[in-house]
Amino acid sequence: MTLGEQVLKVRSKNAGPFWVTIDVFCGSAEVYAQMTRRIETEQVARLFDTPLQLVKRFDIADLHVIKFSIPRPVVQGSRWDRDMHGAQWACLLEELPLDESPLCA
């Protein structure tokens, strides 16, 4: 199972030219509770090749959302940038395989 198969939506977008922010909409309190335990910040840092200490994480229970913000490795629109709006970055997190422990453990 991938993360994307278990949550409502994963989206990413620039937050200014120097950051990208990724929102995981879990859709329910139950899935949110599972995901806050099962998504590790270290995995996200590895996925986006960012030093762990630069990854900001917000677990927002009211919205059933887990949010990550990371500094862009390449500044928006600079020579080596491949995704001007950073919106495709979400795919990496969406496709992250989660371990096989059942959802209602």
Add this chain to the structure above:
Amino acid sequence: MPTRVLVPSGVLGLGFDRGALARGVAMRPDIIAIDGGSTDSGPFSLGAGQSKYARAATKSEWRDLMQARATAGVPLIIGTAGTCGADATVDWMYDITCELAAELGQRVSVARLYSSQPADRVAKALQDGQISPLTPAPAIDAAAIAAMTNIVALAGAEQVQAALNTGADIIIAGRTTDTATIAALPLMRGDHAGAAWHGAKIAECGALCSTNPTSGVIVVDFDASGFTVEAMHEAALCTPHSVSAHMLYENTDPFILYEPGGHLDVTDARYRALDARRVRVEGSAWVPGRYTVKLEGARVAGYQTTIIAVLRSHHYVSNAKAWVEKLTYYLNGAIATRMGLAAEHYTLEFRLIGVDSALGGQENRSGDPVEVGVLGIVTARTQEEAAEIGKLINPFVLHYPLTEDEELPTFAFPYSPATTDRGALYEFALNHVMTLDDPMAAFRLVVTEVGA
């Protein structure tokens, strides 16, 4: 004093529902406020000092808003006019406004708030220790500042209030924070400061905070204890979830928002449905701090020529990465021997569309695509140099064989000439704040009467 702000959409040029706008005007707002830009589309707009939106689209929507203003009899304000909010795009918006005033038979007072920063002012501020980097910030010195094509400072509520105080009918503001044009009037009238900034942040993308994002128009009521938000399209509902979730959008931190002179903290904000359409928000806090304005700047980082070829032959599709590595190595050699260019003079990069062009080194999937697009990007010191490299590599991008013992392949070029000169490549070059003793010290106001 309660203040009603009508926000027609998230940005001028993207469209709004006219019926919803009429309903908003009928609610007798105290001001009509719309955003004109952002850095969202990249550094070109600021670098070149041009709007990203078509003049025709901008004029058509601004016509509707100028008529709505005349009907409502209240000020109309646009922030970050012309996408980047440089002086050139403020003047571009001013020209459109003058044309429309004449066409509509309106006589209006127009205030222009200019946000562009002369390089010597920024260089002096740097020297005086008045400029601090945010994280992450490009390195700057006086020479780097002088080389920027445009620098703007983001105006806050104070500068917008100075413009409102001129009594102008229409305010065309250069770069402002996304929220300042909406928060300025409620703050002036003594409404709750935390609510003014929070409501402005919720409203700055128009109906994006509702269940029907493309309908555009919303109305926010500010008062002494909070704010209430309602979408004007009949099918658009503001719910506690749709409104609170908007704090996530394009924000690194969903609870804190920095503005000139302090920050908004929504940690303790409470969102409550008044009915099926309206949401009431209370508990947001404004925390005063040092008076700084954020700076944005862009510089030319080179000039580009691009080329696209499509690989359809399965032999090449399945070996696309190996082929493009070999081709790049060969071409760098050819550029060195034929043009005498060293590695630091230019870059040549091929991106394989269908393989990993969006994510590059972070791509962790592979597939068996039917075809692969090969996007070659040349960046050099001048356009002539980039174009010359483009012409030099052109026949090899068309014919380069994977192995020496095979017949010369010919790939698909979609057009002739195969190369496209893209002009300047701009880069964002500032992520800094500048301290000001007087909020107006870095901004200019010009008021004129225009129209029939």
